[in-house]
Amino acid sequence: MQKNKSNTPLTPAVLHILLALSTQERHGYGIMKEVESDSRGKVKMGPGTLYGSIGRMIEAGLIRESDKRVDPEMDDERRVYYEITGPGREALAAELDRYRELVTVAKRKQLAAHSFAYGV
Amino acid sequence: MASEPLIRRYRNCYAKLLRLYPRPYRERFGEVMEQTFNDLCRERVKAERGLFSFALWTFFETSAAIIRENATMMVRCSMNRGSTIFLRVVISLIAIAALAVCIFPLPRMVAQEAAKTPDTAYLIYLFLVCAYILSIPFFVALYQAFKLLIYVDRNEAFSELSVKALRQIKYCAITIGTLMVAGIAALMALSFGKGEDIAGMVAMGLLMTFASSVVAAVAAVLQRQVQKAIDLKKEGLS
Numbered sequence: 001m002q003k004n005k006s007n008t009p010l011t012p013a014v015l016h017i018l019l020a021l022s023t024q025e026r027h028g029y030g031i032m033k034e035v036e037s038d039s040r041g042k043v044k045m046g047p048g049t050l051y052g053s054i055g056r057m058i059e060a061g062l063i064r065e066s067d068k069r070v071d072p073e074m075d076d077e078r079r080v081y082y083e084i085t086g087p088g089r090e091a092l093a094a095e096l097d098r099y100r101e102l103v104t105v106a107k108r109k110q111l112a113a114h115s116f117a118y119g120v
Numbered sequence: 121m122a123s124e125p126l127i128r129r130y131r132n133c134y135a136k137l138l139r140l141y142p143r144p145y146r147e148r149f150g151e152v153m154e155q156t157f158n159d160l161c162r163e164r165v166k167a168e169r170g171l172f173s174f175a176l177w178t179f180f181e182t183s184a185a186i187i188r189e190n191a192t193m194m195v196r197c198s199m200n201r202g203s204t205i206f207l208r209v210v211i212s213l214i215a216i217a218a219l220a221v222c223i224f225p226l227p228r229m230v231a232q233e234a235a236k237t238p239d240t241a242y243l244i245y246l247f248l249v250c251a252y253i254l255s256i257p258f259f260v261a262l263y264q265a266f267k268l269l270i271y272v273d274r275n276e277a278f279s280e281l282s283v284k285a286l287r288q289i290k291y292c293a294i295t296i297g298t299l300m301v302a303g304i305a306a307l308m309a310l311s312f313g314k315g316e317d318i319a320g321m322v323a324m325g326l327l328m329t330f331a332s333s334v335v336a337a338v339a340a341v342l343q344r345q346v347q348k349a350i351d352l353k354k355e356g357l358s
Contacts, residue, residue, distance in 0.1 A: 028152055029159040046178055047156050048185025051149040055189075074159070080152050 010095050013053040016043055018062065018084060018092040025066050025083035028054070029074075054082060062088035123171070127161045130175050137179060140186045142193040153182075191341045195277065204269040211269070215262045222255055243310060247321075250303050254296055261292035261335075278349045286343040293336035300329040 010018070020026060020034035028050060035043055057063045066083040070076055084092070134157045138150045157178060164174050230248045234241035268285040271277055304325045311318050 028156040032156070032160070046181030046185075047153045047160075048178075048182035050156070051153050052185045052189060055145060055149065077155060079155065 009098065010091060011053070012043070013045060013049055014057060014062070015092070015095055016045070017050070017053055017057065018088055018095075021063060021082060021084040022089070022092060025081045027071060027079035027081050029079075030071070031082070057088070060087075061085055062091055123165045126171060127158065127165065130161055130171060131158050133175075134179070134182070137182060137186070140183075140190075142190055145189050145193075187337075187341060191338065191345055195342065195345060204273050208266060208269050211262055211266050215259065218255065218258065218262075222252065226251065240311075240314075243307070246306075246310075250299070254299055254303075257292040257295040257299075261289045261296075264288045264292070278346055278353065280350070283343055283346050283350070286339050286346065290336050290339040290343060293332040293339060297329045297332040297336065300325050300332065304329075 016035045016038065017031055019038055020031045026034060028047070031054075032045055032050060035045055054063065058065070063082050063084050065080055067081045068078050069081065071079050131154060135150075135154050138146060138153055141150065160174070160178070161171060164171055226248065230244050234244045237244075264285040268282055268289075271279065271282045271285070276282065304322055307318055307321060307325075
């Protein structure tokens with residue numbers, strides 16, 4: 001089965017994870033926190049959704065496991081970190097472009113700008 | 121902290137739940153998922169919020185993910201060509217066994233029972249009729265499952281045909297479940313106040329209702345996943 005070519009729409013969970021990893025590599029809990037703050041608390045991902053998406057994204061080559069180390073801000077347990085890959089960045093950029101196009105169309109139709117989370 | 125043992129207990133429960141994931145997934149993510157669950161628990165405790173509702177939600181969320189991963193795994197495993205021969209043999213054997221039971225021992229058993237207790241014989245004959253009616257959707261479902269496996273072997277697992285087969289399996293399972301519930305209700309109504317011991321029959325009926333609802337749920341999930349894959353493919357082509 002062909003999966004996640006950069007021209008197919010991403011699921012909301014995948015998009016949020018890519019966004020969270022776009023600035024730096026993070027572990028699972030870190031991704032969850034970042035997604036929560038990115039969406040201002042609107043998107044709450046459970047571990048099932050998070051790691052299900054991570055598994056599919058690793059398979060599709062969008063992200064990869066980078067390291068296993070201790071997070072100094074938490075405790076002394078070693079955590080697996082994930083980082084975004086080149087194709088992942090491309091997919092994210094393509095998806096954001098799609099959103100921008102959508103917003104442009106919406107603006108042309110003179111819809112209120114504040115009803116969109118991802119403005120241009 | 122006083123809540124540490126509580127967190128540990130929840131974490132152990134969660135680890136048990138994680139065992140239901142397909143093995144490759146569990147080996148890859150089991151440990152980190154447990155860790156993340158632990159982190160989330162600690163965060164809740166730090167914020168001085170209850171653990172129970174959070175744990176309940178997470179267990180529910182993870183169970184849904186487990187069903188999904190297992191369904192994906194099943195679809196993926198069955199995509200290897202020729203690997204369905206074993207399953208097809210199993211289905212054929214089940215069908216032959218069920219057919220044999222319907223034709224030979226069942227009527228004889230019923231006749232014997234009816235001879236033993238002539239005044240409640242109608243109940244037993246009703247049971248026989250129900251069993252035959254129920255066998256129709258059962259065989260239809262088996263036939264559809266067989267067809268589905270053939271599609272998988274021909275690499276047509278992701279086609280409208282297999283969606284159709286899955287839908288029919290789902291309907292058959294729902295029919296069996298509904299008929300079972302109706303049968304149990306009828307049995308209870310008929311034997312009400314007569315002191316008949318129907319607990320065994322009711323238990324069997326409930327078990328079959330449960331089994332058919334599981335089949336219906338799995339068929340529905342698979343149907344949706346396959347449909348999604350087809351839609352994705354179509355989108356990619358257009």
